[in-house]
Amino acid sequence: xxxxxxxxSRLVADRVGVGVADAEEALRxxxxxxxxxxxxxxxxxxxxxxxxxxxxxxxGPRRAVPHRQxxxxxxxxxxxxxxxxxxxxxxxxxxxxxxxxxxxxxWDSASASRVEGARARLKRLVERGWLVETKPGRFTLPxxxxxxxxxxxxxxx
Numbered sequence: 744x745x746x747x748x749x750x751x752s753r754l755v756a757d758r759v760g761v762g763v764a765d766a767e768e769a770l771r772x773x774x775x776x777x778x779x780x781x782x783x784x785x786x787x788x789x790x791x792x793x794x795x796x797x798x799x800x801x802x803g804p805r806r807a808v809p810h811r812q813x814x815x816x817x818x819x820x821x822x823x824x825x826x827x828x829x830x831x832x833x834x835x836x837x838x839x840x841x842x843x844x845x846x847x848x849x850w851d852s853a854s855a856s857r858v859e860g861a862r863a864r865l866k867r868l869v870e871r872g873w874l875v876e877t878k879p880g881r882f883t884l885p886x887x888x889x890x891x892x893x894x895x896x897x898x899x900x
Contacts, residue, residue: 768856775863778807811872820873823848827864831874831884838881839874841865 809819817828830847831839841862842852848864850857865882868874874882 771856771860775860782807808867808871808873824864824868824873827861827868828873828884831882832888834883836883838877838883839865840880840882844882 807821808824814820817825820828826847827839827844830844834843841858844861844865845852845854845857848861850861852858862880865874866876869876869882872885875885877883
């Protein structure tokens with residue numbers, strides 16, 4: 744009797760586990776889709792250029808990752824992207840891999856979907872000019888940023 748109950752409860756637990764994994768994957772895909780939608784929307788509606796300081800922030804969707812030439816610095820990136828940029832700087836010439844980026848983001852590096860999500864973020868940083876992919880799967884800071892850091896060892900100005 745106990746064995747049968749244990750087997751039944753194990754089957755239910757397995758089904759629930761599969762359902763949770765499916766839900767996590769669906770959430771990840773929806774998050775990526777939302778980011779892509781917001782980026783496309785931001786590209787369709789360029790922000791108005793204001794001469795002089797603006798007393799308030801522009802209204803509307805903000806790019807998840809702005810193009811490097813349109814940003815004042817790393818502080819324009821979200822906290823997660825700032826952490827990835829810091830890890831890329833620490834990695835130096837060896838470059839940052841997707842598995843390490845997943846760890847930096849606080850994700851499970853054993854989960855293939857999480858590693859792929861980190862890889863997508865790294866690729867997005869490459870597309871926007873923040874990082875370069877020196878070798879397949881290895882992401883580093885652009886050469887001009889690496890030489891700036893060599894001149895300013897403390898990262899200060």
